Each structure stands twice: as C-alpha cells, then as structure tokens.
Amino acid sequence: MDLTVIWAFIIAFAVFAYVVMDGFDLGIGILFPTFQVGSERDRAMNSIAPVWDGNETWLVLGGGGLMAAFPLAYAVILPATYPLIIAMLLGLVFRGVAFEYRWRDPNHRQFWDAAFAGGSLVAAMAQGMTLGALLQGIEVVDRAYAGSWFDWLTPYTLLTGLGTVAGYALLGATWLVWKLDGTGQAKARQLGKISALATIVLLGAVSLYNLVLNAEYAERWMTAPEIYFAAPVPILTAIVAVALIRSLKAERHSKPFWLSLALFFFGMAGLGVTMWPYVVPPGLTIWDAAAPEKSQIFMLIGVAITLPLILAYTAWAYWVFRGKVGDEGYH
Structure with a gap:
C-alpha cells in the first residue's frame, strides 16, 4: 500500500469537494448583479x-493536507502564486463580510452586494489562474521556486x-434552478444555459491548449x-454536457445541478490524467514532495477520524435544508 498515493487521492478529494460545494455559492455571487434588487x-x-x-x-482540509502531506509542493506552489493566493483570500474575506453585513446594514446594502459579487468573482478567477499556473509548469531549482x-x-x-468563473456560474445557476421556483427559477434556468455553453466551450479550449502547452x-x-485509458474521459464529458443542456x-429541477457536478468530476479526472504523477509539473512528483512515511501514517489516523465527521455533518446540513427557498427562507 503506497501511502503517498493515498494522500494524493485524499487531497484530490478535498479539492474536488471544495470546488463543487463552495463553487456554487461563489457562482451565485458571480451571478448576483443579474438578479433584481429585493426578493x-x-x-x-x-x-x-x-x-x-x-x-x-474543504479548502482548509485541502490546503492543510497539502502542507502536511506534501510539504515540498506547498513550499514551491505558494511562492509561485502568492499574488493569486492573496487575491483569493481577500476575495473570500470581502464575500464573507458582505454576506453578514448586507442584512445588518441595510443603508449600505448596495455596497455590500457589490462586495459580495466582486469578492466571489476575484476568488473564482484567482483559483482558476492558480490551477493554470500549476499546469503550465513551475520552475524549481534545488527544491525551491526559482x-x-x-x-x-x-x-x-x-x-x-475564465473557465473556472464560467463553471462556478454554472454551478450557482443550476443550484438556484433546484432551490427556487417561479420567476427566480426561470431566470436561473436562462443563466444556466448561458453558463453551460460558456463552460463547455472554455473547457474544450483549455483541453486543446494543454496539447500544445506541454x-x-x-x-x-x-x-x-x-x-486507451484517457479516451473515456472526454467521451463521458461530452455525454454529460449534452445531458446537461x-x-x-426540459425544465428539470435538481438534475441540472447533479449533471454540473458530473461535468466538474470528469474535468478533474482529465486533470488527473494530464498531471499524474506530478504534483508540481514539470519535474516534481508526489513521491519527491511527500512527507516522511511516519508523518503520513500519523496524519492518516487523524483524517480517518475527522473526514467521516465532516461528511456526516455536511450531509445532515444539506438534508435539513433540502426544500425550496421562499421569501421567508427554506420551507
């Protein structure tokens, strides 16, 4: 049993969980200016x-897990993307503060709405560009960023x-298709169609660019x-994309959201095919960057305890708030 491979999949799972779960609320922030003020x-x-x-x-688990399990990768990736990481964190801070204060400070709600939308857009763009910076390759000399x-x-x-922004907008729109009704749902459906087309086009463009990138x-x-191993990924992605449109x-409620998640899943599978076994292309593999075996075992025990708890309370929260949203909240 290769602990390094296990940890690579744990980090990949945490990143995927963050992207699909925080992606839809970032997507709602990106789409926020298109909604009417008020209800x-x-x-x-x-x-x-x-x-x-x-x-x-999941962002904490992914970032903390990368630092603990692959410290050399963490030490290389952060200096290479500091401006993007700082922009992402500031965007998340503005978004979080705006989320709370727009209700408590109605006199400045227009400002807080702008901060919510702007913070979401900046965070999404920074995350996508960080992924791009990693894929295009990071220069490493003597185990340090050069x-x-x-x-x-x-x-x-x-x-x-831009692809990440479009993808998050798709997740946000399809989430609202599921959770709203009436005119709000109809608008979300139209935004979902636009976001889906943009996501599919940009996903294809990035995939083609990868072929000449490296x-x-x-x-x-x-x-x-x-x-022969890679071909099923684009084929299944195309099938999911058609089913999503x-x-x-067809005016389904929850199905577009689940298909959007599937589109992200196959996108991440393609990313895995492209990068494996590198954690920092073009020359740093997961084994080069891994922590000592005893450290990996110790951390794996902690993850084995905490990960089921995180999954359990997350599932419970989504189950409790599983209905539609009206003017007074969930019902």
Missing part, C-alpha cells in the same frame, strides 16, 4: 445561507481563470497505450 437577491442568498460557511471546510513574481500571468492562466501532456492524450431545456 430575487434575498432568495438567492438565503439558498446558501445554511451551508456556505461549512463548504469552506521563477519570478509574475510567472503565473499568461494567456493560458487567464483562460483557466509535449508530455500531448503524449498522454494522443499516443498508445495511454490514449437537455435537462435545462
């Missing part, structure tokens, strides 16, 4: 009020940032025998 905005925000704080637990302050700023990272990436997707046109 539409209040209902959209009430739909995530019981769960948005808990969703960010690049410049702005190596992360390229056309490719801007593309991955020769090793192209080899994994275009040569035998690797192509059809479910939005």
Whole structure:
C-alpha cells in the first residue's frame, strides 16, 4: 500500500469537494448583479445561507493536507502564486463580510452586494489562474521556486481563470434552478444555459491548449497505450454536457445541478490524467514532495477520524435544508 498515493487521492478529494460545494455559492455571487434588487437577491442568498460557511471546510482540509502531506509542493506552489493566493483570500474575506453585513446594514446594502459579487468573482478567477499556473509548469531549482513574481500571468492562466468563473456560474445557476421556483427559477434556468455553453466551450479550449502547452501532456492524450485509458474521459464529458443542456431545456429541477457536478468530476479526472504523477509539473512528483512515511501514517489516523465527521455533518446540513427557498427562507 503506497501511502503517498493515498494522500494524493485524499487531497484530490478535498479539492474536488471544495470546488463543487463552495463553487456554487461563489457562482451565485458571480451571478448576483443579474438578479433584481429585493426578493430575487434575498432568495438567492438565503439558498446558501445554511451551508456556505461549512463548504469552506474543504479548502482548509485541502490546503492543510497539502502542507502536511506534501510539504515540498506547498513550499514551491505558494511562492509561485502568492499574488493569486492573496487575491483569493481577500476575495473570500470581502464575500464573507458582505454576506453578514448586507442584512445588518441595510443603508449600505448596495455596497455590500457589490462586495459580495466582486469578492466571489476575484476568488473564482484567482483559483482558476492558480490551477493554470500549476499546469503550465513551475520552475524549481534545488527544491525551491526559482521563477519570478509574475510567472503565473499568461494567456493560458487567464483562460483557466475564465473557465473556472464560467463553471462556478454554472454551478450557482443550476443550484438556484433546484432551490427556487417561479420567476427566480426561470431566470436561473436562462443563466444556466448561458453558463453551460460558456463552460463547455472554455473547457474544450483549455483541453486543446494543454496539447500544445506541454509535449508530455500531448503524449498522454494522443499516443498508445495511454490514449486507451484517457479516451473515456472526454467521451463521458461530452455525454454529460449534452445531458446537461437537455435537462435545462426540459425544465428539470435538481438534475441540472447533479449533471454540473458530473461535468466538474470528469474535468478533474482529465486533470488527473494530464498531471499524474506530478504534483508540481514539470519535474516534481508526489513521491519527491511527500512527507516522511511516519508523518503520513500519523496524519492518516487523524483524517480517518475527522473526514467521516465532516461528511456526516455536511450531509445532515444539506438534508435539513433540502426544500425550496421562499421569501421567508427554506420551507
């Protein structure tokens, strides 16, 4: 049993859980300016009020797990993306403060709404660009970051940032399709169609860009025998994308949201195919960056205890608030 591989999957699971859970409430923030002031905005925000704080637990688990299980990767990735990480954290802070204060300071609600939307957009863009910076490669010399302050700023990272914004908007729109009714649901459905098309186009653009970004990436997707293992990912992604568009046109309630999650899942599977076994491309594998075996065992015991608890209270929260959202909250 390879503990390093186990930890790689634990980190990947935490990142995926954060993306899909915090992604939809960031997506609602991104779409927030399109909602009418008053009931539409209040209902959209009430739909995530019981769960948005808990969703960010996964960010802590993913970031903390990376530092503990792959300390060398953590020490390389952060200096390479400090401006993006700082922007993301500031965006999350503004969003969190605005979420609370828009209800308690109605005289300045317009300002807090702008902070909520702006913070969500900045956080989403920064997360996508961080992923792009990692995929395009980070220069490492003597086990330390050797690049410049702005190596992360390229056309490719801007593309991955826009793709993440579109994907989060899709998650937010389909969440509202599920949780709202009436005119609010109809508007969310239209936004979902637009976001779905944008997400699919940008996902395809990033995938094609990857083939010219790195020769090793192209080899994994275009040569035998690797192509036989990789081919199901784009095929299943295309099937899910078609089903998502059809479910939005058919006016389903929860189905578009679950299909959006599936689209993200296969997107992350494609990311795994592209990067494996590197944690910091092009030269730092998960085994190069891993903590000592005894440290991994010690941490694994803690995760074995805490992860089921996190999953249990998360599932309970979503079960309790499983209905539609009206003007007075969940019913």
